[in-house]
Amino acid sequence: VGTFARWPGIVDMLSTYGSGWRYTGLGSATAAPPALVAMAGITSALFGADGLARTLVVVLAFPVGGYGAYRLTRGIAQSAAPAVVSGLAYAISPVPRNAVAAGRLGPLVLFALGPFLVSIALRHADRVRGAKPRQALTGLLGLGALIAFTTAWYPLPPILPLAAAAAIMLGAPLVGGFRLGVRMLVAMVVGIVIAAALLVPWSVALLGAGDDRSALGFSFRPRLDLVDVLRFHTGPAGGGWAAWGLLAAGALALLLGRGTRFVWATRAWILALLGWALVWLPARYAPDVSVPAPEAALSLAALGVALAAGLGVSVFAEDIRRRRSGVRHAVAAVAAAGFAFGVLGFAADAGDGRWGAPDGDWPEALAFLQTERDTGGFRVLWVGDPRLLPLDPFVADDGTGYTLTRNGSGDARELWRAPARRADRLVGDAVVLASAGRTDRLGHLVAPMGVRYVAMPSRAGPGATREAPPAGLPAALASQLDLARLEAPSGLALYENTAWIPTPGTVRRAEADRVPLGSTNPTGAALRAAIGRVAAVRGPPSESAPTGPGLVLWSEAFDADWSATAGGETLRHGKPFGWANGFTADERASVSIDFDGQLRRYGLIGLQAALVLVFLVVARRSRATRRARPAPGRRPNP
Numbered sequence: 300v301g302t303f304a305r306w307p308g309i310v311d312m313l314s315t316y317g318s319g320w321r322y323t324g325l326g327s328a329t330a331a332p333p334a335l336v337a338m339a340g341i342t343s344a345l346f347g348a349d350g351l352a353r354t355l356v357v358v359l360a361f362p363v364g365g366y367g368a369y370r371l372t373r374g375i376a377q378s379a380a381p382a383v384v385s386g387l388a389y390a391i392s393p394v395p396r397n398a399v400a401a402g403r404l405g406p407l408v409l410f411a412l413g414p415f416l417v418s419i420a421l422r423h424a425d426r427v428r429g430a431k432p433r434q435a436l437t438g439l440l441g442l443g444a445l446i447a448f449t450t451a452w453y454p455l456p457p458i459l460p461l462a463a464a465a466a467i468m469l470g471a472p473l474v475g476g477f478r479l480g481v482r483m484l485v486a487m488v489v490g491i492v493i494a495a496a497l498l499v500p501w502s503v504a505l506l507g508a509g510d511d512r513s514a515l516g517f518s519f520r521p522r523l524d525l526v527d528v529l530r531f532h533t534g535p536a537g538g539g540w541a542a543w544g545l546l547a548a549g550a551l552a553l554l555l556g557r558g559t560r561f562v563w564a565t566r567a568w569i570l571a572l573l574g575w576a577l578v579w580l581p582a583r584y585a586p587d588v589s590v591p592a593p594e595a596a597l598s599l600a601a602l603g604v605a606l607a608a609g610l611g612v613s614v615f616a617e618d619i620r621r622r623r624s625g626v627r628h629a630v631a632a633v634a635a636a637g638f639a640f641g642v643l644g645f646a647a648d649a650g651d652g653r654w655g656a657p658d659g660d661w662p663e664a665l666a667f668l669q670t671e672r673d674t675g676g677f678r679v680l681w682v683g684d685p686r687l688l689p690l691d692p693f694v695a696d697d698g699t700g701y702t703l704t705r706n707g708s709g710d711a712r713e714l715w716r717a718p719a720r721r722a723d724r725l726v727g728d729a730v731v732l733a734s735a736g737r738t739d740r741l742g743h744l745v746a747p748m749g750v751r752y753v754a755m756p757s758r759a760g761p762g763a764t765r766e767a768p769p770a771g772l773p774a775a776l777a778s779q780l781d782l783a784r785l786e787a788p789s790g791l792a793l794y795e796n797t798a799w800i801p802t803p804g805t806v807r808r809a810e811a812d813r814v815p816l817g818s819t820n821p822t823g824a825a826l827r828a829a830i831g832r833v834a835a836v837r838g839p840p841s842e843s844a845p846t847g848p849g850l851v852l853w854s855e856a857f858d859a860d861w862s863a864t865a866g867g868e869t870l871r872h873g874k875p876f877g878w879a880n881g882f883t884a885d886e887r888a889s890v891s892i893d894f895d896g897q898l899r900r901y902g903l904i905g906l907q908a909a910l911v912l913v914f915l916v917v918a919r920r921s922r923a924t925r926r927a928r929p930a931p932g933r934r935p936n937p
Contacts, residue, residue, distance in 0.1 A: 301402025319900035327717035365390030367414030385609025397534030400655035405453030443493025535655030541644020547637030551611030574599030657760025662708035675801025675835025677751035742781030749802035758790030818877035847884035
């Protein structure tokens with residue numbers, strides 16, 4: 300479901316990370332995401348239990364996020380009770396439950412680690428005045444390391460601490476603290492620079508995404524009204540009255556707080572308002588613009604509400620409890636009842652342990668695809684609402700999402716896809732042409748890409764709530780002359796491409812001249828090409844069974860570092876359809892297709908290892924100095 304893809308084995312994850320070629324979309328020579336190393340490390344710690352490792356990452360997001368909110372509030376209120384309430388309020392908010400239901404791993408990790416980012420940045424901003432340079436460096440290094448780890452899972456983690464700094468500065472005209480916000484903002488900028496260095500070369504690949512905003516997570520166009528946003532109702536959770544209870548609990552400190560408690564309650568509510576605004580404003584005024592998953596920005600609002608709820612306990616203990624019964628006690632009672640209501644709502648959703656997630660997933664329902672690899676390499680083209688597609692979708696100009704998976708339904712190795720290249724955009728062009736009714740041969744357009752199946756889900760998984768697919772897409776797929784409808788589970792329309800070209804595949808010598816080479820119009824070339832039956836090349840690409848003579852098609856995006864040899868001789872490299880790779884085999888022989896940029900990838904891994912080593916050395920020396928000269932702790936300066 301979504302990005303909750305199956306985790307492969309440890310060796311598979313590490314080999315994907317070390318590979319010079321990224322097998323996402325139609326392929327790219329960009330670096331693989333460091334999250335693969337983190338996933339392999341977690342799986343190794345659990346003795347190779349990859350399913351358990353994935354489950355723990357999902358389940359532990361709730362208590363880890365709650366503990367982060369506890370740490371943040373404890374540093375402000377200097378008392379355990381408010382911190383406990385804050386941590387509990389954050390953990391039971393509907394945000395992580397909806398992220399689980401939709402299968403959104405990145406926002407869930409952001410929910411878990413975001414409070415720690417805010418806490419570390421705030422503590423550094425408060426202590427930097429008068430601190431020794433190395434002591435200040437220690438805090439920045441810790442912040443940078445955590446940003447790097449969180450960014451490895453999701454490209455947008457700085458959003459939480461940056462918004463927290465903005466909340467402090469926006470609240471300065473009311474409660475002061477502008478300098479604190481500026482120091483926090485500066486700390487975040489330095490932390491981001493450190494994180495970018497630690498994530499080289501992947502961070503460079505993200506910066507090179509250009510106009511492919513969906514590679515950074517901007518893939519969604521949520522249809523939410525203001526009430527839904529305020530209740531965190533982006534999925535199954537938050538639809539009842541329980542979500543309003545958390546807001547009532549957070550209002551106590553703002554209405555009745557004094558001094559420092561009122562200052563931080565004001566900042567907490569500004570933080571919540573920022574989170575809500577980041578979701579509601581685009582949904583209301585720019586519904587055709589793709590934005591991140593709403594759970595990412597709503598983590599801001601959930602943290603602000605949780606912090607305010609915790610401060611409300613401090614207000615009651617210090618300002619209300621000793622007073623006689625009256626309006627203040629009535630307001631406190633309403634806040635307490637609201638918090639209890641939120642707890643009950645969480646307990647009700649926890650009944651089946653699935654948090655509204657589907658009963659199964661499409662890879663399980665389409666397990667038969669795994670056996671089709673024996674007849675030739677292929678891809679599955681997933682099209683439809685980006686919210687329902689597996690992995691990290693591309694988004695076409697009309698908002699239709701599409702994802703390519705290899706030889707089946709895909710796994711976690713295809714997460715955090717590479718930014719789109721020209722070849723990837725050709726898939727989007729074909730989908731847009733079909734959905735607009737401008738072609739009835741979508742199968743021919745995507746055949747050179749190895750697409751054998753086209754899948755359009757209308758549910759996130761079997762048993763999930765049905766969602767309307769993009770307008771016109773179901774009818775467009777049904778009208779394609781080269782797509783044959785197959786039997787599939789409810790909620791999934793599955794088609795087989797009768798024009799499929801296997802990858803790698805060999806075009807017979809007599810028909811090789813019909814393959815357009817170096818075309819400047821790849822879409823037109825695919826539509827006009829009549830190359831007959833293409834024979835699948837058996838065996839692994841690096842050492843195939845004998846094939847040829849003819850043109851061997853390799854449906855990865857063209858790159859000069861692709862090469863092929865047969866009988867000890869290098870084959871002539873061409874550019875079929877204007878974007879793919881083709882190798883001319885003059886005799887029947889075993890063909891070996893290799894990517895010659897692997898050594899460059901090893902060099903980049905060595906560079907990243909060197910940067911991490913330098914970071915560890917600097918961090919160790921900084922910590923040694925800090926232990927020699929401990930700085931006294933202070934509560935954050937209001």
